Amino acid sequence: MSRGTLIYASQRLLLITFTAIVVSSIVFIGIHQLPGNAIARERRLNPATEAALLHHYNLDLPWPQQYALWLQGLAHGDLGESLVNEGTQITPLLLREAKTSITLGLAAVVVTVVIGMSLGVLAAIRQNTWVDYVASTASVIGYSVPSFVWAFLLIILTVTGFYAWSGGQIYEDIGWGKIEQIPVPAIALGLPYAAIVARLTRASMLETIRQDYVRTAWAKGLSARVVILRHALRNALIPVATILGPLITGIITGSVVIEFLFGIPGLGKEFVTSILSRDYNIVIGVFTFYAALIGLANLTVDLLYPVLDPRIRY
Amino acid sequence: MATVVPSALEAPEELQLVAGDELPEQVTLWQDAWRRLTRNRMAVVGLVIIGVFFVTAILSFFWTPYPTWRQALGPTYQGPSVIHPLGLDDYGRDILSRVMGGAAIALSVGVGASMLASVIGIALGLLAGFYRGKIDLGISLLINISYGVPDLLIALILVVLIGRGIQNIILAIAVTAWLGMARLVRGQTLALREREFVEAARSIGTKDLKILTRHILPNALGPIVVQATYLVPAAIIFEAFLSLLGLGIPPPAPSWGSMASEGYKALQIAPHIVLAPCLALSLTVLAFNWVGDGLRDAIDPRMRR
Numbered sequence: 001m002s003r004g005t006l007i008y009a010s011q012r013l014l015l016i017t018f019t020a021i022v023v024s025s026i027v028f029i030g031i032h033q034l035p036g037n038a039i040a041r042e043r044r045l046n047p048a049t050e051a052a053l054l055h056h057y058n059l060d061l062p063w064p065q066q067y068a069l070w071l072q073g074l075a076h077g078d079l080g081e082s083l084v085n086e087g088t089q090i091t092p093l094l095l096r097e098a099k100t101s102i103t104l105g106l107a108a109v110v111v112t113v114v115i116g117m118s119l120g121v122l123a124a125i126r127q128n129t130w131v132d133y134v135a136s137t138a139s140v141i142g143y144s145v146p147s148f149v150w151a152f153l154l155i156i157l158t159v160t161g162f163y164a165w166s167g168g169q170i171y172e173d174i175g176w177g178k179i180e181q182i183p184v185p186a187i188a189l190g191l192p193y194a195a196i197v198a199r200l201t202r203a204s205m206l207e208t209i210r211q212d213y214v215r216t217a218w219a220k221g222l223s224a225r226v227v228i229l230r231h232a233l234r235n236a237l238i239p240v241a242t243i244l245g246p247l248i249t250g251i252i253t254g255s256v257v258i259e260f261l262f263g264i265p266g267l268g269k270e271f272v273t274s275i276l277s278r279d280y281n282i283v284i285g286v287f288t289f290y291a292a293l294i295g296l297a298n299l300t301v302d303l304l305y306p307v308l309d310p311r312i313r314y
Numbered sequence: 315m316a317t318v319v320p321s322a323l324e325a326p327e328e329l330q331l332v333a334g335d336e337l338p339e340q341v342t343l344w345q346d347a348w349r350r351l352t353r354n355r356m357a358v359v360g361l362v363i364i365g366v367f368f369v370t371a372i373l374s375f376f377w378t379p380y381p382t383w384r385q386a387l388g389p390t391y392q393g394p395s396v397i398h399p400l401g402l403d404d405y406g407r408d409i410l411s412r413v414m415g416g417a418a419i420a421l422s423v424g425v426g427a428s429m430l431a432s433v434i435g436i437a438l439g440l441l442a443g444f445y446r447g448k449i450d451l452g453i454s455l456l457i458n459i460s461y462g463v464p465d466l467l468i469a470l471i472l473v474v475l476i477g478r479g480i481q482n483i484i485l486a487i488a489v490t491a492w493l494g495m496a497r498l499v500r501g502q503t504l505a506l507r508e509r510e511f512v513e514a515a516r517s518i519g520t521k522d523l524k525i526l527t528r529h530i531l532p533n534a535l536g537p538i539v540v541q542a543t544y545l546v547p548a549a550i551i552f553e554a555f556l557s558l559l560g561l562g563i564p565p566p567a568p569s570w571g572s573m574a575s576e577g578y579k580a581l582q583i584a585p586h587i588v589l590a591p592c593l594a595l596s597l598t599v600l601a602f603n604w605v606g607d608g609l610r611d612a613i614d615p616r617m618r619r
Contacts, residue, residue: 016462019458019459019462020462022459023459023462023463027471030471030475031471031475140356140600140603140604140607141596141600143603144547144596144599144600144603145596145599145600146551146554146555146595146596146599148554148555148558148574148592149574149592149595149596152574152578152581152585152588152589152592155581156581156585159581159582160581160582160585249461249464252464253464253465253466253467256464256466256467256470256555256559257466257555257558257559260558260559261558261578271467271470272470272559272560272561275470275471275474275561276560276561278474283471286467287463287467290463290464290467291462291463294462294463294464295462
């Protein structure tokens with residue numbers, strides 16, 4: 001890593017921190033303008049308990065003071081305590097869930113890149129043949145069908161379908177915790193984006209395989225594998241890499257729905273349950289986490305560019 | 315509509331082709347684009363599907379085979395039959411009627427959110443691109459920060475804060491959907507404001523507002539229309555996401571997303587409850603994407619592969 005890269009990365013880290021603070025502050029202030037108090041339950045609490053609870057969460061203070069205290073906590077990496085499950089510290093909870101979400105997200109990125117690039121390369125080297133048409137049509141269908149529809153189809157296939165075929169021997173056990181439970185949600189999450197990657201790879205491959213240096217590589221008598229994978233694809237990847245940033249944001253957004261459907265204990269599911277139970281402290285915490293995650297993911301992608309294209313330097 | 319004549323630019327080439335016998339027919343950008351669009355097979359299929367979708371949506375306001383909310387029309391979870399072509403759901407409601415009603419919701423949300431987001435995006439994009447400086451800095455900062463947060467989370471939290479009516483859903487979607495449009499319009503404006511015809515307009519003392527609306531906007535309209543077309547399916551999917559998570563338009567409204575969500579628990583015994591709305595949703599989105607791709611190729615011939 002050069003000096004320039006380090007400077008660039010640290011600037012970006014500053015910006016990510018800034019964004020995370022701004023975003024969570026907006027959400028914090030927005031939520032604290034809501035009427036009513038956050039600990040209101042269906043059952044009426046006796047006034048003394050309520051006062052004690054409000055005091056426990058600092059909710060008896062005016063909001064600017066609450067905000068200052070919250071910022072102080074944030075500086076120490078402390079996101080406070082759950083409003084619904086008293087005594088549950090948010091930071092360790094979200095760290096654990098972030099691990100789950102990142103595992104699922106990375107698996108989805110692998111699905112996206114592997115399926116997307118294979119289809120794209122195939123379509124490009126067989127341009128205007130049936131392979132190309134099938135791959136191109138598959139890719140429009142792929143990104144028009146939202147991830148949750150893929151999820152339903154995959155569940156029908158792997159649960160009901162496999163069960164019927166194997167006479168009850170093999171079937172997908174929807175859930176989380178075992179390695180074999182990762183692929184199905186990851187494929188559902190990754191397929192729409194795989195389609196986008198396939199389109200981009202095809203377009204960009206079509207451009208590179210017409211370049212002179214690729215013709216030279218063929219003329220030298222190199223094998224098709226080397227020409228296509230080492231000479232053409234390597235350069236075709238540069239435009240494809242630009243989509244990785246938005247793609248990661250998309251996968252994170254999509255994971256909210258997929259985690260909810262598959263019951264995966266990640267950040268997205270936590271967000272939905274917390275927002276439905278009005279556990280605003282966790283909602284704010286998840287926002288902070290997501291802002292940081294997206295920033296870091298984008299930074300990683302940007303640091304990948306110079307690896308793909310040595311002309312780029314920071 | 316804009317009356318930009320690109321064929322005037324291409325005229326010399328075409329004149330050689332027709333050997334000067336007669337001048338090529340004058341066509342506007344939009345006539346030209348329409349002609350190319352209707353030659354694109356996928357785009358035509360898409361247009362037909364969208365046509366069916368529109369008619370169904372409008373029809374559902376006046377007539378559906380059964381009321382979308384009427385329960386116990388027959389055995390619950392009943393599969394497709396002659397009188398209920400798509401079967402019945404977990405409350406014994408007719409799924410075909412509900413899918414039709416869902417088209418109306420998808421249409422309102424898709425078109426509504428796309429239009430609202432486009433208006434916001436165009437206005438802010440024009441301002442940022444035309445005035446540059448501090449205005450641009452402010453708007454660009456807003457865009458960059460907003461890109462750092464998943465749009466679905468913002469929409470979910472807004473829906474919780476402002477309620478789940480259809481207007482609120484449209485608003486919650488548009489709040490983040492304008493970003494892409496603003497970026498696009500800003501870029502276009504930055505390029506167009508340096509062009510000679512804008513300089514000419516400015517030199518004769520044309521007001522900023524008029525330059526923006528009469529000179530810059532019409533010339534950026536092509537990409538704007540394409541982007542607005544893509545925004546419709548994105549908003550439809552977005553609404554389905556919200557409904558699926560239980561924060562969309564409240565039941566018993568037959569939103570495709572909530573139909574899928576309600577059917578999910580019975581996916582193994584009655585997959586038709588989930589598959590019908592999912593199929594309608596995917597087909598609609600697919601059609602809009604085909605038309606969007608067709609429009610993009612038709613408006614900017616260089617983009618054609």
